[in-house]
Amino acid sequence: MGYVLRNCYEIYSFRFLICTDVQDIAEELKGIFPPLEANPEEISEEFAILHKNGTTHALYENGRLIHESNDACYLVELLEWTATFRALESLNNFVQLHASGIAIGEKAMLFTGPPGSGKTVLALSLLLHGFRGLSDEIILIEPRSLKVHHFPRNFHIDLELMKTIPGFKKYTPTKPLVDSSGKVRISVDNMNKDWQSEPVDPRWIIFSEFSTKNRGEVIPVGKTRAVSLLVDQAINLASTGASGVDALVRLVKRCECYIFKAGNIDAVSVLMKKIEQ
Amino acid sequence: MNFPIDYCPKGREDLLKRDLEDGCVLYDEKTSQVYTLNTTAALIWEYCDGKTTIKEIADEIADVCSCSREDMIKDIQKTITDFDEKSLLHT
Numbered sequence: 606m607g608y609v610l611r612n613c614y615e616i617y618s619f620r621f622l623i624c625t626d627v628q629d630i631a632e633e634l635k636g637i638f639p640p641l642e643a644n645p646e647e648i649s650e651e652f653a654i655l656h657k658n659g660t661t662h663a664l665y666e667n668g669r670l671i672h673e674s675n676d677a678c679y680l681v682e683l684l685e686w687t688a689t690f691r692a693l694e695s696l697n698n699f700v701q702l703h704a705s706g707i708a709i710g711e712k713a714m715l716f717t718g719p720p721g722s723g724k725t726v727l728a729l730s731l732l733l734h735g736f737r738g739l740s741d742e743i744i745l746i747e748p749r750s751l752k753v754h755h756f757p758r759n760f761h762i763d764l765e766l767m768k769t770i771p772g773f774k775k776y777t778p779t780k781p782l783v784d785s786s787g788k789v790r791i792s793v794d795n796m797n798k799d800w801q802s803e804p805v806d807p808r809w810i811i812f813s814e815f816s817t818k819n820r821g822e823v824i825p826v827g828k829t830r831a832v833s834l835l836v837d838q839a840i841n842l843a844s845t846g847a848s849g850v851d852a853l854v855r856l857v858k859r860c861e862c863y864i865f866k867a868g869n870i871d872a873v874s875v876l877m878k879k880i881e882q
Numbered sequence: 883m884n885f886p887i888d889y890c891p892k893g894r895e896d897l898l899k900r901d902l903e904d905g906c907v908l909y910d911e912k913t914s915q916v917y918t919l920n921t922t923a924a925l926i927w928e929y930c931d932g933k934t935t936i937k938e939i940a941d942e943i944a945d946v947c948s949c950s951r952e953d954m955i956k957d958i959q960k961t962i963t964d965f966d967e968k969s970l971l972h973t
Contacts, residue, residue, distance in 0.1 A: 829905030833918040843914040847898050850909040850916055854900040 613648060614638050616692040616757055621650040623684065627662055630654060630677045633782040636792050637685050638757055650691055654680050682784040689743070689758060693840070699745040699754065700849045701840035706739030706753060707731045708801035709880060712808035713753040715744055715860075717838045720786075723815030723867050725762050726770075729791065730873040733772045737801040738793040748845065748852040751859060752804035761788040810835070810862045811876070821872030823879045824864045831862040884959055885936060891962045892932030892972040899927075908970060917968060922947055926961050932972065936962065 610631040611624040616638070623634055634654065653665045654677070663673040664680045666687060674680055693701055704717035705728040714731070716724040725741050732738055739753060741760040746753060764783050767773045776796050781789040793800050812826060812834050826834070835853050836842065842849045865876055885891070898909040906924040908917040919927055925946065929939040936958050944954040965971050 827904045828902040829907070829918045829920060832902065832907050832916075836916045836918075842916070846914070847909055847911055850898060850907065851900065854902065854907055858902070 610634055617696060619692040619695045620648050621688055622648045623652050625654045627656050630681055633681050652684050652688055678782050697841055697844050700748050700845055700852045702744045703838040703840055704744040705741045706744045708737040708739055708805050711805055713805045714809040716811045716813050718813040722813045724813050725760050727813055729760055732798045737799045739801050746852055748848050751807055751856050753807050754804045755801050760791045762791055763787050764789045807856055807860050810860045812864045814866050817868050819866040819868035821875040822866045823875055826862045826864050828857050831857045885962050887937040887955055888935050890932050890935050891930040893927055893930035894970055894972050923961050926958055
């Protein structure tokens with residue numbers, strides 16, 4: 606098989622291989638997860654995007670056809686999500702949150718909220734200020750210690766938004782592969798920034814609300830409401846059960862919880878002032 | 883359903899309850915549903931012991947909540963109805 610890419614990855618105990626014979630998407634696939642080394646003999650899953658005919662390609666998981674399409678970008682997106690979900694299935698000992706996160710010193714700041722609320726933009730903005738990345742989209746909480754563990758998934762940001770923000774513009778990929786929601790992948794490594802590889806204690810939970818009408822306000826939110834908002838973003842609460850709920854309640858009790866109403870990227874300076882207090 | 887003022891609501895004892903400074907959280911393991919109660923609802927829940935009538939609950943907490951007993955009774959009836967609709971009460 607004439608692979609142009611055949612890379613191994615490891616997300617905690619989940620080891621997998623990604624390969625392709627399609628040159629055009631090899632670069633995108635290379636950066637789909639941060640480069641982690643794994644022993645090829647211990648691979649449990651293999652994902653492949655292979656050329657079928659004409660402009661049609663196909664995504665396979667362990668040799669089984671998942672989907673075929675002439676939209677290569679869609680197949681890359683589907684591969685990424687499939688591998689992510691497989692990894693999450695092996696991580697049910699953690700409480701999994703739909704959130705982004707950064708590490709400030711030895712403390713974690715989590716951003717959570719519905720799609721389009723500005724989580725990724727906020728997290729990336731703080732990366733530009735020198736903090737370390739924890740994750741985009743998925744945060745792992747160890748239920749007993751509440752330590753926040755990073756999930757090695759690159760940040761996804763709207764391409765058009767990225768082009769308009771001075772600090773981000775220089776990191777725009779030269780040949781961006783835009784997914785179905787108009788977003789491109791940004792690797793922390795490509796930004797010459799660092800991932801936070803060691804678990805950290807949670808300190809702030811930011812519920813982001815983005816609207817161009819907002820002026821940049823950081824509003825304390827009550828603990829009961831904070832739990833309610835967090836529950837909405839908990840991915841595996843049904844399987845963690847009472848211990849997961851307990852962890853979320855303790856997490857909220859431990860953290861400073863705020864609603865951050867941002868209207869533009871400059872509003873992150875308001876958040877920075879709060880961190881410094 | 884409008885519960886009469888002499889009704890004694892009883893909360894299910896199998897629910898996980900965790901207190902917060904401004905309310906509480908209830909978790910129903912059978913349905914995997916999480917319910918958050920604000921301060922007033924949490925206070926009403928505390929009195930859902932199967933022995934205290936809605937009227938008695940109103941007598942206890944009207945002063946704490948700074949409202950008239952008539953309004954408190956209506957609020958409690960509404961809250962108890964909400965608990966019932968969410969299957970949080972003992973049947």
